[in-house]
Amino acid sequence: MAPRPEEATPVLRRAEYAQATRQAILDAARELFVRQGYFGTKVEEIARTARVAPATVYAVGGGKHGLLRTLIESGTTAEDIAGILATMKAIEEPRELVLFMVRATRVTFERWADLMRQVAAAAPQEPTVRETQRIAHESMRGGLGYAAGRLAEMGALREDVDVDRATDLFWLHLCNSAYFIRTDDLGWSLDESEAWLAETLPRALLAHP
CATH class of the missing domain: 1.10.357 (Tetracycline Repressor; domain 2)
Structure with a gap:
């Protein structure tokens, strides 16, 4: 059974927020990797630039390595x-x-x-x-x-x-x-x-x- 419109809207909003958060983290990671290098970039800096908690960076992106891999894979797909x-x-x-x-x-x-x-x-x-x-x-x-x-x-x-x-x-x-x-x-x-x-x-x- 399909959800009623009033039930679907909060789900869509959560999905949109999650996608926006993920993209903000990826954008922040790329900016910092380019400017400071991989080793010079800290997860806390990515979180601060993306305006999220460090735990969110790990949960969404898997830390620095996961973010770098996602960025590179996005270029190959x-x-x-x-x-x-x-x-x-x-x-x-x-x-x-x-x-x-x-x-x-x-x-x-x-x-x-x-x-x-x-x-x-x-x-x-x-x-x-x-x-x-x-x-x-x-x-x-x-x-x-x-x-x-x-x-x-x-x-x-x-x-x-x-x-x-x-x-x-x-x-x-x-x-x-x-x-x-x-x-x-x-x-x-x-x-x-x-x-x-x-x-x-x-x-x-x-x-x-």
Whole structure:
């Protein structure tokens, strides 16, 4: 039996409040992780920024590690990921697919670079953060592998490049670490990085770039 409207309204309000509280905690955690680093952020600071009790942070987010993992997993399951995969499936021209991968990873990097930089800094010292980083890497590598498979289906790969090597080449050029080298170490802008990738990656992958 469905609840009467007067009974359903308080339930909906509680659900909306719970969702708003969860989002406030996640937003606070991301802000502090980016600004202070994973180790420099305390649960009490997350709670204060989100205007909740520390116990609520543990109950809703599972503490710092749980919050970081949720933030990273949200990036691997976001709605735009489905759109990216649909576009990859629809593209029929090899060079267009490679350039789409360059653009898609650039956009993703712009959105997540600040947080992933802190993940990379903390991972060597904290196994739980290292596991979170592994999840992010596996998700990205899966997408790159799918693109490599599409190129193979088109018969577009160079003779000396199979799907596994194509996946490796995508990873070598498009993973977060590669972007960090170009932007942080070399001082390239993302426009410069994208232009270089658009010239270099087709030559590395395609029989007729």
